[in-house]
Amino acid sequence: MNRARDRQRRLLTNRRLVWLMLAALVLGTLVLFVADNFVLIEIRLLVTRVRMRLAWALIAAFLLGGVSVLVLGRLLRRWRDSDTASG
Amino acid sequence: MTDMDPHLRSITPTDTANTRLPMWTTRLAAAARILLVAIASVVISGSLYLLAYMVMNPEGAEEWTVGRRPNQYYTAIDHDALTFSTAAYGTIFGVAHNSGGSIEATLEALINGADVIEIDVVELDGALYSAHTPPLPFLGQRWFRGPRLDRVWAASVGAHAVMLDLKDSSSHFVRLVGDFLESRPSTRQVIVSSRSPWVLQLLRVRAPEAILLLSVPHDAALRAMQNNEPLLETIDGITVRHTALDADHAAWLSDQGLLVFAWTVEDLERVNELMRLGVDGITSDNLAIVSLFAGETGSERALRRTPVPEGLDE
Numbered sequence: 001m002n003r004a005r006d007r008q009r010r011l012l013t014n015r016r017l018v019w020l021m022l023a024a025l026v027l028g029t030l031v032l033f034v035a036d037n038f039v040l041i042e043i044r045l046l047v048t049r050v051r052m053r054l055a056w057a058l059i060a061a062f063l064l065g066g067v068s069v070l071v072l073g074r075l076l077r078r079w080r081d082s083d084t085a086s087g
Numbered sequence: 088m089t090d091m092d093p094h095l096r097s098i099t100p101t102d103t104a105n106t107r108l109p110m111w112t113t114r115l116a117a118a119a120r121i122l123l124v125a126i127a128s129v130v131i132s133g134s135l136y137l138l139a140y141m142v143m144n145p146e147g148a149e150e151w152t153v154g155r156r157p158n159q160y161y162t163a164i165d166h167d168a169l170t171f172s173t174a175a176y177g178t179i180f181g182v183a184h185n186s187g188g189s190i191e192a193t194l195e196a197l198i199n200g201a202d203v204i205e206i207d208v209v210e211l212d213g214a215l216y217s218a219h220t221p222p223l224p225f226l227g228q229r230w231f232r233g234p235r236l237d238r239v240w241a242a243s244v245g246a247h248a249v250m251l252d253l254k255d256s257s258s259h260f261v262r263l264v265g266d267f268l269e270s271r272p273s274t275r276q277v278i279v280s281s282r283s284p285w286v287l288q289l290l291r292v293r294a295p296e297a298i299l300l301l302s303v304p305h306d307a308a309l310r311a312m313q314n315n316e317p318l319l320e321t322i323d324g325i326t327v328r329h330t331a332l333d334a335d336h337a338a339w340l341s342d343q344g345l346l347v348f349a350w351t352v353e354d355l356e357r358v359n360e361l362m363r364l365g366v367d368g369i370t371s372d373n374l375a376i377v378s379l380f381a382g383e384t385g386s387e388r389a390l391r392r393t394p395v396p397e398g399l400d401e
Contacts, residue, residue: 012120017120017123017124020123020128020131021123023127024127024128024134025130027130027131028134030134030138031133031134032226034138034141035141035230036152036229036230038145038152038153038230040149040156053141
């Protein structure tokens, strides 16, 4: 009995439970957001035009922005570190 | 105690602390954790399924979220396939399918000479809107972006007639439609279609000037209608799926003096067949077909009306 309970606790730690609930919250909110912005729009990209759902466009812009900040941040930090080391 | 798993240590500082708690508290906590896991799992799997559905079937998802856009298009017809004169095509009422789904589609249909603007009518939060499918309860009201019926009504003022295709049959909805029609001037030719005989019988009293069409989706419904005497006295005609209409049915409908509208016809060959069967109106998504029925001067044929039958009280 105690062994089974211990096994359950080991599998389902508080941290894992929090992550699971956080994932549910994020995914649930994402579905509501996508459904709310599922209108079809035309995006003009200087030389071309793309028809897509507003929600996908917003998510793509969000992800692109996030990745750009992450990559640029790392590059800048590396550049600054190498500058400090050589200077 | 010393060789205890670090995970366990993080949630249960000591075994002795646990033993001090009553058994029912421990069980309650475990049950709560299992419940949380179950809820989270359902939300996660449901959300992943819905997101996949939205990616794989965007048109279907559009219908139950922001509302389906009219499927209107223009594909030029083969003029060699025209078997009737322009004047003969002009006697048919051209109905622009679901063109009331947006103001832009309504105006585009009118520019292309549509005789009739079809508006699918639903109720949303006590008001009438144009939508092919009623929005989902609660959240659907927030997501839906279709136009209000009064806006489409105003935009379609240049059409010979407006066709309201009722997508609901509740008494509250019928009352709203009756109020709407009563509050509008009776100068416009209004066609109302519904699959429910009961709705049409109520509207015969509320909107006596309207042309009432029974919407017939299949052959079985057509045969059921043929045996329904009170219904035949109420309606002015039918609007039928074109595949359900054959020569025998068309002859019977003609004998009864009923108007016949056929939906949704996308090829000219079938248009010619239906004209030979004697239909009065044809619904199409293709604006080239719709504009064919405008003829040179537009349709001049008036829709017939049936007087209110006696003995029908509100």
